[in-house]
Amino acid sequence: MSALEIKNLKKTYRNKLDALKGINLNVQQGDFFALLGPNGAGKSTTIGIICGLVNKTSGSIKVFGHDLDTATNAAKACIGIVPQEINFSQFETCLGIVLNQGGYYGIKRSIAMERAEKYLGKLGLWERRNEYSRNLSGGMKRRLMIARALIHEPKMLILDEPTAGVDVELRRSMWDFLIDINQQGITIVLTTHYLEEAESLCKNIAIIDKGDIIEDTSMKNLLSKLNKETFVFDLVDPIESLPELNGYQGRLKDPSTIEVEIERKNNINDLFNIFSKHGINVCSMRNKSNRLEELFLDLLNNNKTH
Amino acid sequence: MYTQSLFIPFSTIVIKEVSRFTRIWVQTILPPAISMTLYFVIFGSLIGPRIGTMNGFDYIDYIAPGIIMMSVINNAYANVVSSFFGAKFQRHIEEMLVAPIPVFVILAGYITGGIVRGFLVGTVVTIVALFFTDLHLYSFPITIAVVLMTSIVFSLGGLINAIFAKKFDDISIIPTFVLTPLIYLGGVFYSIDMLPEFWQKVSVFNPILYMVNAFRYGMLGESDISITHAFIMLIIFTITLLIVCLQLLNKGIGIKT
Numbered sequence A: 001m002s003a004l005e006i007k008n009l010k011k012t013y014r015n016k017l018d019a020l021k022g023i024n025l026n027v028q029q030g031d032f033f034a035l036l037g038p039n040g041a042g043k044s045t046t047i048g049i050i051c052g053l054v055n056k057t058s059g060s061i062k063v064f065g066h067d068l069d070t071a072t073n074a075a076k077a078c079i080g081i082v083p084q085e086i087n088f089s090q091f092e093t094c095l096g097i098v099l100n101q102g103g104y105y106g107i108k109r110s111i112a113m114e115r116a117e118k119y120l121g122k123l124g125l126w127e128r129r130n131e132y133s134r135n136l137s138g139g140m141k142r143r144l145m146i147a148r149a150l151i152h153e154p155k156m157l158i159l160d161e162p163t164a165g166v167d168v169e170l171r172r173s174m175w176d177f178l179i180d181i182n183q184q185g186i187t188i189v190l191t192t193h194y195l196e197e198a199e200s201l202c203k204n205i206a207i208i209d210k211g212d213i214i215e216d217t218s219m220k221n222l223l224s225k226l227n228k229e230t231f232v233f234d235l236v237d238p239i240e241s242l243p244e245l246n247g248y249q250g251r252l253k254d255p256s257t258i259e260v261e262i263e264r265k266n267n268i269n270d271l272f273n274i275f276s277k278h279g280i281n282v283c284s285m286r287n288k289s290n291r292l293e294e295l296f297l298d299l300l301n302n303n304k305t306h
Numbered sequence B: 001m002y003t004q005s006l007f008i009p010f011s012t013i014v015i016k017e018v019s020r021f022t023r024i025w026v027q028t029i030l031p032p033a034i035s036m037t038l039y040f041v042i043f044g045s046l047i048g049p050r051i052g053t054m055n056g057f058d059y060i061d062y063i064a065p066g067i068i069m070m071s072v073i074n075n076a077y078a079n080v081v082s083s084f085f086g087a088k089f090q091r092h093i094e095e096m097l098v099a100p101i102p103v104f105v106i107l108a109g110y111i112t113g114g115i116v117r118g119f120l121v122g123t124v125v126t127i128v129a130l131f132f133t134d135l136h137l138y139s140f141p142i143t144i145a146v147v148l149m150t151s152i153v154f155s156l157g158g159l160i161n162a163i164f165a166k167k168f169d170d171i172s173i174i175p176t177f178v179l180t181p182l183i184y185l186g187g188v189f190y191s192i193d194m195l196p197e198f199w200q201k202v203s204v205f206n207p208i209l210y211m212v213n214a215f216r217y218g219m220l221g222e223s224d225i226s227i228t229h230a231f232i233m234l235i236i237f238t239i240t241l242l243i244v245c246l247q248l249l250n251k252g253i254g255i256k257t
């Protein structure tokens, strides 16, 4: 049974914008999963639908086997959510916010109190429990939302851009906290537009762009893909078959076009030597554009402006 | 099947609602106490004796039930509209929406908050009234039942207002332009028998007329409208608004995108 199974999920907002164009996702129990994508890709929309804040247009979602449409409350009980935007009352204390959330999940006050102490403590907020939430710094507000999301000890924690706008030091300690709770068996799904964040934390990753999942794989696999580049060589004279290229992965697309995958660390001169040895003359070369690459450039640009 | 205590989320909402309005009692409980005192001073003590009796009662005794009712209506409405809209505006309504709480429990929690404020302010105003006159009590069960149902009806009204409200203006428009005129025209200060026939007929469409008269019946044993008729109307309003609210919340109108 998957922790999260999303099938053909579509969302069209009232302004006719197709925010999600039929996405599929599968997150295994115990996974640390990243949903990576630039701003406006549809990450928050996806999260909003999973936790019942956004009405979907079509598709289905199962959380630990509970269908969100037919076993809504059972599904919801499995999820803890840390939203992208601050959404607690400014007129409540930290402790009050966490205890009330426990109440909404049907947790007895005495148990909620123990857990509040545990999680507010771990997140460095216990000393400030009686302060009004509006007096907390941005980073503390975000940690308060994490404590709030854990009060019912959910099987899966979903965080929507948890480290956006959080300083580097705090980001590290938040990562350590998340790694720790993941090791205790809680499935974690986080959205981010920092590749670095996904890379340091996640086992599996899906990349979303303009409402489509364009990659869904292990982190390892993705990184190795990103370290390869495909070059296209146009030949002066057509050839019939491609000779052995000394370990380079090549394909003859048509008699006068060769595509070769080259790892970033390799020296491209070697390849030309091999071509020369086989009497292959190249008249032009370019790199093949790759959607993943483009998306990453996009993400990098996004990072620069944040 | 997933089951959980519904009582814990319900009581969490109620405690939160009640502590919200008691914490800001200067804005919630004091103002009706002051303005109702003024009504009693001006209409009861100063002008009342010149009016004489109405339907056989001293004017101050005649208007006391209406004034108590007016504070119950205003406060039940105000509590739910401002609390629910505040929760929407600050987005902490999401804390409830993500949790496994059936919609009817959220609804019950907010209504109960409105009822508690309605009763509390109604009691405060009743105590104020006792400084000006000896109140009659014809039937305790009827007065309590009327206050209860009226609080429910106007809590639901406040909720509907909050659901559709998009900005703060929207939560003061209805109370100012609809609720206040209806209250004043609902027989708080006069008997509808005094109205020309045409306006008597129009008044029949004012829900507040039934509440004020039923409550006056509970206190004085006198009413412009038969008590059975008034209760039937109250039950119809309550059930209709309950259904509307449940539908709106179930569909997530105004709270989900």
Ligand SMILES: Nc1ncnc2c1ncn2[C@@H]1O[C@H](COP(=O)(O)OP(=O)(O)O)[C@@H](O)[C@H]1O
Residues within 6 Å of the ligand: A013, A014, A015, A017, A019, A037, A038, A039, A040, A041, A042, A043, A044, A045, A046, B257
């Ligand atoms: N309430 C809304 N109404 C209309 N369009 C929306 C709404 N929320 C988000 N969108 C649009 O849907 C797309 C996806 O948004 P979102 O899910 O917030 O992206 P992300 O979280 O990946 O940045 C964006 O184009 C955004 O403008």
Ligand SMILES: [Mg+2]
Residues within 6 Å of the ligand: A040, A043, A044, A045, A084, A160, A161
């Ligand atoms: Mg987002």
